[in-house]
Amino acid sequence: MKKTDNQILVIFGASGDLTARKLVPALFNLYVAKQLPDNFVVLGASRSDMTDNEFRKKVVLESDYLKDKLEDLKPNYINKFSKKFFYEDLGGDYTSHYGRLQKRIADLDTKFHTAGNHIFYLSTPPSLYEPIAKNLAEVGLNNEEEGWKRLIVEKPFGYDLESAKNLNEGLQRYFKETQIYRIDHYLGKETVQNLLVTRFANSIFEPLWNRNYIHHIEITNAESVGVEKRGGYYDKSGALRDMFQNHLLQIVSLIVMEPPISDEPEGIRNEKVKALKSLRIMRNEQTIHDNTIRGQYMASTIKGEKVKGYREEDDVHPQSMTETYAAIKSFVDNWRWKDVPFYVRTAKRMPTKVTEVVIHFKTPHHQIFHDSSMNNKDNKLIIRIQPDEGILIKFGVKVPGQGFKVERANLDFYYSSLAQTHVMEAYERLLLDCMQGDATLYARADEVEAAWEFVDPILNYWKNGKDVHMYGYAAGVWGPENSDELIDGIGYWRNPGPNLTDDPGFCVIS
Numbered sequence: 282m283k284k285t286d287n288q289i290l291v292i293f294g295a296s297g298d299l300t301a302r303k304l305v306p307a308l309f310n311l312y313v314a315k316q317l318p319d320n321f322v323v324l325g326a327s328r329s330d331m332t333d334n335e336f337r338k339k340v341v342l343e344s345d346y347l348k349d350k351l352e353d354l355k356p357n358y359i360n361k362f363s364k365k366f367f368y369e370d371l372g373g374d375y376t377s378h379y380g381r382l383q384k385r386i387a388d389l390d391t392k393f394h395t396a397g398n399h400i401f402y403l404s405t406p407p408s409l410y411e412p413i414a415k416n417l418a419e420v421g422l423n424n425e426e427e428g429w430k431r432l433i434v435e436k437p438f439g440y441d442l443e444s445a446k447n448l449n450e451g452l453q454r455y456f457k458e459t460q461i462y463r464i465d466h467y468l469g470k471e472t473v474q475n476l477l478v479t480r481f482a483n484s485i486f487e488p489l490w491n492r493n494y495i496h497h498i499e500i501t502n503a504e505s506v507g508v509e510k511r512g513g514y515y516d517k518s519g520a521l522r523d524m525f526q527n528h529l530l531q532i533v534s535l536i537v538m539e540p541p542i543s544d545e546p547e548g549i550r551n552e553k554v555k556a557l558k559s560l561r562i563m564r565n566e567q568t569i570h571d572n573t574i575r576g577q578y579m580a581s582t583i584k585g586e587k588v589k590g591y592r593e594e595d596d597v598h599p600q601s602m603t604e605t606y607a608a609i610k611s612f613v614d615n616w617r618w619k620d621v622p623f624y625v626r627t628a629k630r631m632p633t634k635v636t637e638v639v640i641h642f643k644t645p646h647h648q649i650f651h652d653s654s655m656n657n658k659d660n661k662l663i664i665r666i667q668p669d670e671g672i673l674i675k676f677g678v679k680v681p682g683q684g685f686k687v688e689r690a691n692l693d694f695y696y697s698s699l700a701q702t703h704v705m706e707a708y709e710r711l712l713l714d715c716m717q718g719d720a721t722l723y724a725r726a727d728e729v730e731a732a733w734e735f736v737d738p739i740l741n742y743w744k745n746g747k748d749v750h751m752y753g754y755a756a757g758v759w760g761p762e763n764s765d766e767l768i769d770g771i772g773y774w775r776n777p778g779p780n781l782t783d784d785p786g787f788c789v790i791s
């Protein structure tokens with residue numbers, strides 16, 4: 282186990298939802314797993330007027346998000362955890378009172394011997410990232426002469442390429458790139474990290490991992506929920522910015538990248554940037570028109586329940602042109618992937634929640650066995666990111682009896698079969714990594730910019746281009762009617778069910 286230094290975690294925006302919903306439960310799991318350092322302090326900072334005790338009640342003792350976890354535990358044990366939490370009211374905005382904040386941090390540092398090691402977690406609107414970084418720097422809280430200082434920022438990292446560059450420059454003015462941790466919670470998922478292990482800890486996949494053997498790659502990220510209470514944010518964002526630019530391109534980069542020389546963070550991140558830079562950027566309107574589909578969910582009835590259309594959701598403009606479905610066909614311009622199409626889609630209000638990667642291998646060059654009931658003879662490697670996490674290989678087996686009749690069979694592995702291993706939740710893993718100074722699973726500035734570089738022309742075309750369509754789809758189906766038109770050859774997406782081995786074509790009949 283790596284050593285974790287004594288430290289203070291300062292959370293800006295601590296009265297917000299993310300702190301109670303994700304960060305504190307993640308810290309609690311680390312506490313239970315004895316992964317927190319001996320001296321560890323959480324200082325919440327935001328604009329609400331709260332005492333330390335009120336903050337402890339809100340995020341620990343009376344938190345709905347911890348209730349189940351605390352149920353059977355001894356009060357002493359829970360109190361010991363809650364006593365690690367403190368609160369500082371920042372007053373009117375995030376741009377004043379840093380002298381007071383600095384003093385509070387210094388006092389806690391002395392009292393708890395946290396050696397000047399501080400993480401600043403910015404869980405605030407992105408417009409505040411740079412002002413907070415600037416204010417921290419002005420009172421010397423970026424200075425690493427005594428103890429290290431790290432800054433965690435949440436997505437979105439910019440709104441487009443230009444704003445992402447400005448944001449990166451803005452943060453780098455006050456903190457070194459090595460101090461900046463851009464969190465993408467998909468990288469905290471075990472199954473996403475396992476993409477690296479599947480590829481580089483086995484000798485059976487990597488020799489086939491190229492244009493000679495792979496026909497195409499399909500990535501589906503589907504959510505059954507709509508925009509819920511986030512209409513205001515989502516309407517300015519859309520599926521491409523909200524999911525594709527970050528989470529999905531991270532997955533793409535792990536599939537595309539070349540083997541790094543070791544598991545050193547910079548080695549892995551260098552290869553990921555190279556992978557993102559090799560994505561073919563679609564520069565002309567016709568190409569974007571032919572290789573992308575966007576859609577928006579419309580009112581429908583799912584399992585007997587009426588479901589609102591996107592434009593009827595709270596805080597969404599009634600004539601909104603924001604996409605809740607995005608599907609992109611793209612290519613990777615390098616030696617390994619020449620001419621292999623990558624199909625990636627992400628959407629809300631689909632029949633089920635699922636994220637998976639499907640590697641479709643080419644059919645054998647020469648067919649010996651003609652007596653096959655299969656119309657689809659390719660081997661597939663299905664990597665299930667969530668739920669029912671696991672890996673499935675589809676391969677041909679002989680049907681017992683005379684002749685050589687071939688059927689597809691499944692070879693499967695489920696994470697749940699590793700019952701004795703505690704699978705860390707994404708935020709738990711990522712927080713611990715940052716606490717230990719490991720940036721492997723955080724996005725670097727050039728990575729984020731390379732992803733925007735690919736996405737920007739599509740966003741521009743969708744906003745200003747000629748002949749751009751927004752296709753409607755009924756909430757609860759697999760996207761617009763024409764969505765299969767994107768897929769060459771076999772001509773349809775694999776529509777997976779909630780379970781890894783469900784046959785494709787999953788749908789919900791109400």
Ligand code: BG6
Pocket residue numbers: 504523524
């Ligand atoms: C977030 C998006 O980053 O990821 C949300 O902003 C989305 O819109 C969420 O619902 C999905 O995360 P997960 O882990 O549930 O797949």
